[in-house]
Amino acid sequence: MSTIDYAKAREVMVEQQIRPWDVLDPRVLDVLASVPRERFVPAALRNLAYTDIALPLGHGESMMKPVVEGRALQALELAPGDDVLEIGTGSGFLAACLGQLAREVVSIERRADLADTARANLAAQGVGNVNVITADAFSWENSRRFAAICVTGAVATIPARFVEWLQPDGRMFIVRGRSPAMEAVLVRNASGSPRIESVFETDLPYLAGAAPAPTFEL
Template structure:
C-alpha cells in the first residue's frame, strides 16, 4: 500500500496538533512541511504521523506530534535566535527548531543516533542545525543560547542547563516522577544569577528520563 505522506502530515496537523491548542502559524507551518517519515526508523514509516511515541532504540522514543507541537509553541524560537537542543534523538525536533530559529546546536549522548540524525539533516538540506555527540552532564560550553529544548525528562531541573541560557532566555523541560510529570518553561532572569529564574507551568505529560537525570534509587527496609 502506498502512503500519501503529505495527506498524513496535513491530517496530523489538523486532527492532532491544532486541537491541542497549538495555533501558532510558524509552528504549524514547520510541522506541516517537514517530512516526519524521513526521521522515523524504517519499520515505523507507516505510522510516522500517528499519535505515538515511536521507538528509536537505545531506550529512546520520538515525542508524540502533539507534545512536540505544544513544546515548540511554548518555546517559540524566533528567526534571529540561537537554540540548544538536549537530546537529538531522530533529529525531527532539531529540524523543527531549525525551521523556526537562526542556529541550532543539538547534543546527543548515543553515537549511533547522533550520526543518523546528522545524516538525515544533511540529506534534507537543513544546514543551520549541528549535532554534537556528547553526554550533556560531562559537556560544557561558554556559548549562551536564547532558548533550550530538552527532549527527555529529568527528576529535577538541572541548574547547569539554566546557566547556558542568555539572561532573559527560556528553556522547555519536563520534570517530575512518573506517572506525574509536568512540562514547564524556565525563564532566566535578566541578571547574571540563575537563581532569578521563573518557572511557568505548561501541561502534564510523561517522557523517558534522560540518562543521568533519573530519580535517585529509593531503598525500603
C-alpha cells in the same frame, strides 16, 4: 501494498492532533505541516510517522509524540534570530523544526549511532543550520549562552547547568518530575533569575543521568 500519502497524513496530524491540543502558533503549525517526519522515523516504523504515539529509536530512547513536539515548539516562542540548544537529538526531527524557526541549532546527543543517523537525516533534507554534537549533557564543556533550550528527555529536577546555558532573557522547555505524573515547564531566565511556568502534564523517558534516585518501599 498500499502507499501512504505522507503529505496528507501530515496535514491530518496537524489538524486532528496538534491544533486541537492548543498549538495555534501559525509558524509552528507551518513547520509541522512541512517537515517530512517520515524521513526521520526508523524505516520499519515509517507507516507510524504521523500517529499519536512515541516512536522507539533504540537504547530506550524515543521520538516524542507529535503533540508534545508541537507544544514544545510553541512554548519556546522562537524568533528567526535565536540560537537554540537542543539536549537529546534523537532522530533529528525536532532539530529540523527548530532550525526552521530559529537562526542556528546546536543539538547534543550522547549516543554516537543516533547522532550519526540524525546528521544523515538532516543532511538528506538539506538542513544546514543544525550542528549535531556527540556529547553527554551532564559532562559537556560549554561556555556559550542560548536564547532557547529544548530538552527532549525528562529530569527529576531541573539541572542548574542547563539554566546557566541560557541568555539573561532566555527560556527553556523541559519536563520534570516522577513518572507517570510529570510536568512540562518553561523556565524563563528573566533578569538572570529563573522563573518557572507550568505548560502541560505529560510523561517522558528520563535523560540518561537525570532519573530520580530509587526509593525503597517495605
